[in-house]
Amino acid sequence: MPRPLDHARREDLLSGVINYIADHGLAELSLRPLADYLGTSSRMLIHYFGTKEHMLIAALETQRPNISAMFADIQDPETLRTRLTASYTLNTTGPARTSLRVLLQVLGAATVPNSPFHPYATDAIKVLITALTSALTRITPTHPDPEAAATLLISGIRGLIQDFWITGDTSRIDRAIHMLADQAVPQA
Template sequence: MARTADPVKREELLNGVVGYLERHGIGEMSLAPMAEALGTSKRMLLYYFGDRAELLAQALDASRPQLGEMFARVTTADEFVDAARTLWRELSRGGERRNVRLLLQVLSLAVTDPQTYGEAARDAVDVMIAPIAEALSVIGYPADSACARATLVVSGLRGLCQDGLVTADRPRVDAAAELLIAASVA
């Protein structure tokens, strides 16, 4: 009889995988060195996560900001702006800042290697757009406009995160984020 996977061990490994990928990147992701660094085996990583692509997808999912929570109670444009500012602070200064690097790597790799990274990258974008578009719908934007505005917020803030990581010009990037957030509900 097959053993049942230990959910606590799986969660510990997933947290370790996220940390490892944040430190080492994903471009040359190899399971053997990752497993060694995590104090486990390649076999156990495959047991818990299936394959490399699924491991990456689950690591991205685990490292993603909880936008549903940030935008769940939005009923006005002012509340939307506050939620978007919270998102920006989390992405640029808070606990999500490390995760942005991982997301940016996946998105970049998806451009040159869509077979390997395309699905994970598309999912990462879609999962972020959906709750923001829903909040914009709640405050009165038609579905098409809400989706386009959510795309502006997600892609714009992501681009500003990259700019901030590259240039370290926080005042300029923060000012641009404020303009972007205001434009999304203008």
Template structure:
């Protein structure tokens, strides 16, 4: 018989937010419970109790990061009474993705995305696929007249530009490349 997890306690939610803030600056690749617990004012034992395991904590952190992305998608969709079109939505997404204050979140996303590709059975499982589906759904609702191939190409271009931006910090060049791609299509 399947069990359902109760709603998180206030303490669990508080520690998750602190752990999420920590992971945005320290990453998840070499996450160790002891330094994390110390940094967020807890103990490894409490984290294990609340999240079940280190993998459970990682899954909760990934879900928390994904919630930020899903909120962006929800807010973007709500700004329009009618589908705005692929070029408009791609420019909005790029502005959001490329904002300096989102670099930690985007670095977190890249790390989680990559880990889900190389460790598909662990806590990262299905993260990459889920984010692709989420973003393609937004692009579809924003530009239903476009083909799936065109929406996929725009998504790939945005993600490639994001990787380049994160690697180089060159916002001007990557933004020019995004704009060039969007105006030539």
């Protein structure tokens, strides 16, 4: 008879998975070193999650913020621009830094044909684009293409965050994030 899942232990493992990937990367992830890091065995990880991919997706799901809430209270373009530029700082220095580093690795892995991460990555992008499109439509009902603007903003910010982690060029990236927000979010 299979051993019942210890849900508290499962949650602890998921948190550790995110920290491990942020420190060691996704590309060469192997269950045995991950299990050692987590103080368990690869057999127990399979017991809890089934596959490495299911474990990674479950770990990412624990980190997903309420995206709709991030934009729900925005009523004007200036507040949206401020929130978008602040998200850059929050995601490079704040508590979301670790989970976003992992998410960016998963998004990269999702570009490989038949990637097990493709459905998760597609959904993550869709949720962001939908929430931001809704905010743009609400604050600028005459916006010619809020979905394209949302796509530009989300993809641009994601690229700038990645650029920051690679180059560390805070001044250039800070100017670019403000330029992106100013150009993509119309004036009131």
